[in-house]
Amino acid sequence: MNADQGSQFTSLVSNDRLRRPGVRMSMDGKGRFLDNILVERLWRSSKTGRAYLRAGEAGSEVKAGAINWIEFYNLRRLHSALGGKTHAVVYWQRNETTNPGQQVQRVA
Numbered sequence: 001m002n003a004d005q006g007s008q009f010t011s012l013v014s015n016d017r018l019r020r021p022g023v024r025m026s027m028d029g030k031g032r033f034l035d036n037i038l039v040e041r042l043w044r045s046s047k048t049g050r051a052y053l054r055a056g057e058a059g060s061e062v063k064a065g066a067i068n069w070i071e072f073y074n075l076r077r078l079h080s081a082l083g084g085k086t087h088a089v090v091y092w093q094r095n096e097t098t099n100p101g102q103q104v105q106r107v108a
Contacts (some may be wrong), residue, residue: 003025003026003027004097043071046066046070046073047071049069049073050065050066050069051066073087074086074087074088075087075088
């Protein structure tokens with residue numbers, strides 16, 4: 001597991017919980033916020049696009065909604081930064097270019 005140096009990741013309880021089952025840990029150096037910027041952007045989009053709009057949902061509704069939102073974000077949402085394509089289309093196109101001849105999943 002790779003994490004930043006936030007207190008939730010440096011606590012003895014957190015570290016012990018990860019070490020017991022044999023998880024290897026690493027931490028980014030201070031000031032390395034750009035290492036996880038893509039994930040931070042994904043969660044920001046998730047919060048503003050779904051979570052904040054449905055604050056009163058039950059736990060099961062939140063889980064189902066999060067799954068649906070991630071599927072939408074990856075498979076159907078067109079991104080201007082990707083030339084109007086979805087993340088999935090760009091991923092599989094790049095995979096075909098870097099691994100020609102390898103059997104890959106197709107996106108409809």
